[in-house]
Structure formats: structure tokens, C-alpha cells
Amino acid sequence: MGNAPKAKLLYFTAKMKIYDISMGIREDMPVYKNKKEKKPELKATRTLENGANESKLILDLHIGTHADAFFHMLANGKTIEKIQLEKFIGSCIVLDFAKARNKITINDIKRNNSIKKIKKNDIVLLKTRKSPMKKFNYNFTYLEKSGAEYFAGKNIKLIGIDALGIERDQKNHDTHKILFRKNIPIIEGLELSKIKPGRYFFIGLPLKIKDGDASPIRAILVEW
Amino acid sequence: MGNAPKAKLLYFTAKMKIYDISMGIREDMPVYKNKKEKKPELKATRTLENGANESKLILDLHIGTHADAFFHMLANGKTIEKIQLEKFIGSCIVLDFAKARNKITINDIKRNNSIKKIKKNDIVLLKTRKSPMKKFNYNFTYLEKSGAEYFAGKNIKLIGIDALGIERDQKNHDTHKILFRKNIPIIEGLELSKIKPGRYFFIGLPLKIKDGDASPIRAILVEW
Numbered sequence: 001m002g003n004a005p006k007a008k009l010l011y012f013t014a015k016m017k018i019y020d021i022s023m024g025i026r027e028d029m030p031v032y033k034n035k036k037e038k039k040p041e042l043k044a045t046r047t048l049e050n051g052a053n054e055s056k057l058i059l060d061l062h063i064g065t066h067a068d069a070f071f072h073m074l075a076n077g078k079t080i081e082k083i084q085l086e087k088f089i090g091s092c093i094v095l096d097f098a099k100a101r102n103k104i105t106i107n108d109i110k111r112n113n114s115i116k117k118i119k120k121n122d123i124v125l126l127k128t129r130k131s132p133m134k135k136f137n138y139n140f141t142y143l144e145k146s147g148a149e150y151f152a153g154k155n156i157k158l159i160g161i162d163a164l165g166i167e168r169d170q171k172n173h174d175t176h177k178i179l180f181r182k183n184i185p186i187i188e189g190l191e192l193s194k195i196k197p198g199r200y201f202f203i204g205l206p207l208k209i210k211d212g213d214a215s216p217i218r219a220i221l222v223e224w
Numbered sequence: 225m226g227n228a229p230k231a232k233l234l235y236f237t238a239k240m241k242i243y244d245i246s247m248g249i250r251e252d253m254p255v256y257k258n259k260k261e262k263k264p265e266l267k268a269t270r271t272l273e274n275g276a277n278e279s280k281l282i283l284d285l286h287i288g289t290h291a292d293a294f295f296h297m298l299a300n301g302k303t304i305e306k307i308q309l310e311k312f313i314g315s316c317i318v319l320d321f322a323k324a325r326n327k328i329t330i331n332d333i334k335r336n337n338s339i340k341k342i343k344k345n346d347i348v349l350l351k352t353r354k355s356p357m358k359k360f361n362y363n364f365t366y367l368e369k370s371g372a373e374y375f376a377g378k379n380i381k382l383i384g385i386d387a388l389g390i391e392r393d394q395k396n397h398d399t400h401k402i403l404f405r406k407n408i409p410i411i412e413g414l415e416l417s418k419i420k421p422g423r424y425f426f427i428g429l430p431l432k433i434k435d436g437d438a439s440p441i442r443a444i445l446v447e448w
Binding site for chain 1: 295299436440
């Protein structure tokens with residue numbers, strides 16, 4: 001068991017409290033700009049009368065709760081299966097930006113006292129909504145370029161947001177690129193409406209999709 | 225931070241050793257009985273010249289490393305998004321059955337001294353191969369009905385195997401049903417060839433696919 005005594009490990013397992021922070025993958029889920037071609041489809045390929053229920057899923061990689069790989073926006077960026085898994089698991093801080101209007105700028109960040117609690121190698125999640133997403137909001141709160149620069153300078157592992165995108169209305173996709181160039185993958189489409197800002201343990205591993213520009217994930221926060 | 229002191233949590237994050245035990249999702253991956261219709265397809269829907277690399281994945285839910293939901297074999301069984309997440313994370317034991325021929329029966333189990341180490345609520349992973357799966361093996365080692373009955377009586381959380389199926393050649397799919405009726409989901413297609421038998425912490429969360437009979441997962445073992 002390496003360095004961890006067995007008894008301790010069992011203790012952690014028993015004491016886990018899990019918060020599911022993932023959107024459901026369903027045909028009627030909200031998708032970016034309500035594009036029909038982004039909706040997932042689940043098709044039965046076999047049923048119990050023939051021995052088993054089986055099905056096939058047609059899935060846009062950028063729907064619901066998903067991780068963007070660097071290749072999404074950078075020609076020479078890593079695809080999803082090549083990004084180290086350590087990025088997607090670890091100590092996490094949920095920051096409250098529900099009061100930010102339209103976008104999170106460096107000024108919104110400076111006004112948020114909790115940013116002082118960010119530590120090296122943290123996973124940072126931005127909460128912008130207080131209720132579950134029922135439909136796509138064209139005016140969703142995004143992380144503006146100046147905000148992205150702030151977090152890119154913080155030696156964080158990963159950043160996430162509860163909107164279906166981390167940016168909009170920035171022609172050159174600066175927010176994505178600023179973060180990606182600092183080796184920070186992006187999680188979009190989190191469901192944080194019931195999560196209190198504060199510190200947790202985050203798990204949200206991407207599928208091992210060869211050449212994937214993104215992956216849907218099941219994301220959770222754990223308290224031990 | 226609930227009951228766990230912050231310093232302890234940071235310690236765990238820093239000391240993590242992660243073993244990826246997932247198969248890659250790729251068009252040339254081995255699939256059950258080499259059925260062409262089971263191979264995944266990744267199709268680009270947008271490229272960088274248009275602002276971003278994006279794509280769509282067509283995915284049989286039972287390929288590679290995946291979790292079977294009870295609905296896969298039981299008419300009234302839960303679909304994947306309804307199974308509690310606690311099942312898919314926790315203390316885990318990897319058992320060596322590389323010497324079992326064709327199938328793991330109750331006799332193979334009784335001959336394995338490590339089975340005494342199984343604890344209530346464990347996640348049990350069966351290792352049957354010593355090298356990575358390069359192609360589908362029609363004679364893969366499976367968990368025979370008598371073996372399934374043994375594990376079903378053990379109050380375990382979850383069971384997994386490194387073959388693409390947990391059973392074959394049992395007309396009524398007894399192994400699946402015996403385990404499912406005891407509320408034990410099944411992980412198939414693990415990649416355990418480089419993993420030493422013993423105790424670990426397992427994480428392998430299914431996607432939240434509405435009405436899913438299964439889900440691909442990214443599965444890892446962690447040592448702290």
C-alpha cells in the first residue's frame with residue numbers, strides 16, 4: 001500500500017462525502033448556442049429480448065461537463081489522452097463570482113477576498129450561477145482575458161467554470177489560449193449551483209480518447 | 225473543509241501516485257468479438273482555421289474500459305446515471321488470477337490466498353492477463369457462475385476484470401445477473417497488466433448518461 005497505512009485509507013473511504021458537479025448527458029440538455037447538431041443521441045443497438053440492453057452514443061466532445069485539451073485551440077497543443085492525469089485530481093477551491101456581471105475581469109477578482117486562499121497546484125472552480133442551468137444563456141458570465149491572465153500566473157493545475165464556455169465575445173479566444181499556454185486545461189459546464197464556495201478535493205478524469213480535442217467527464221467534489 | 229484538516233489534504237495531493245488502468249479509445253482498439261460496428265469513430269466537426277478543433281465521437285457504450293449498469297441485463301435494473309457514485313470510488317484489492325485457465329471458478333478462488341484480504345465494501349479487480357490486450361481473445365478468462373456467487377456473497381461494492389467481458393459461454397448471463405442482483409456493478413476492459421496485485425484506491429466514475437446501460441470510464445488506481 002505504499003506509504004499509506006491501510007486503516008487510514010479505509011477510514012477515508014468510509015468518511016467520503018461526494019458532491020456530483022456534472023450535468024446530465026441527455027437529448028434535451030442545454031448545449032452551446034442551442035445548436036441542434038451538438039445534442040447527444042443515444043440509440044439502442046440491442047435489447048433484453050436478444051440477451052442484453054446495449055446502445056451507442058453520438059456525442060459532441062464539448063457538451064455538458066467536459067475538459068478541453070490544449071489542441072482545442074492550439075495547433076501544437078496536446079490532445080486529451082496525452083495530458084497528465086494529475087491535472088484532473090487534487091485539492092480544489094470553489095470561488096464565488098455570482099455577483100460578476102457578464103464577465104469576470106481582474107477587478108472582479110481583486111474584489112474577491114477568497115482569491116488569497118489559492119495555493120500552488122490548486123484546481124480553481126469559478127461559480128457564476130446560483131441555480132441549475134435549464135437552458136443555454138447567451139449572456140453567460142465568462143472569464144475575461146484580464147481574469148485569465150491572473151489565473152495563468154498563479155501556478156494552478158486546472159480551471160473550471162459552471163457556464164458552457166469559459167469565454168465568449170473575444171474574437172481571438174484569448175482566455176482559452178492564455179490558460180492553455182500555461183499548461184492549464186479548462187473544464188466547462190460544471191454544475192456548482194448547490195456547492196458552497198470553499199475547499200474540496202476534485203476528481204474529473206477525461207476519457208482516454210486518442211486525438212481528442214476534449215472529453216466529457218464525470219466531475220465530483222469530495223469532502224473527507 | 226468538513227472534518228479533514230487542510231494540511232492533510234494537501235499532503236495527499238502531493239503524494240499521489242496514479243496508475244492509469246484504462247484502455248485507449250481509438251478506432252483500432254480491440255472490441256468484443258471483433259465486431260466492426262463496435263469500433264468508435266471520431267469525426268472532426270470544426271478545425272482551427274475556423275477558430276477551434278472540435279469533434280464528435282460515436283461510441284458503443286460497452287467498448288474499452290467501461291462500467292455496466294444493472295439495466296444492461298435486468299429489465300428493472302438501474303441505468304448508469306442512477307447508480308450511486310460511492311460504488312465507483314474507494315478502497316480496492318487487485319487479485320491475481322493469471323494462472324486460471326479459461327475461467328475463474330470457486331476452486332480457483334479457494335486456491336488464491338489473497339481472497340482472505342477482501343473487506344466489506346471493497347472494490348475487487350480480477351487480473352487475468354500479464355500483457356496488454358492487443359487483440360480480442362475469444363478464449364478470454366472469465367468469471368464463471370460459481371465464482372460470481374462467491375463475490376456476490378462478500379458485500380463488495382464493485383467488481384472489475386481486465387477482459388472485455390466478465391463472462392462468455394454462459395447462455396443465461398448468470399455471472400452478470402448474480403452480481404447485479406446483489407447491487408454490484410461490473411467494470412470490464414481494465415488494463416491491469418502492469419499492476420501488482422495488492423491494495424490501492426480505485427477511481428472510475430461513469431458518465432452521467434441518462435438511460436445508459438453502461439458508460440465508458442477513465443479508471444485509475446491511486447497510492448498515497
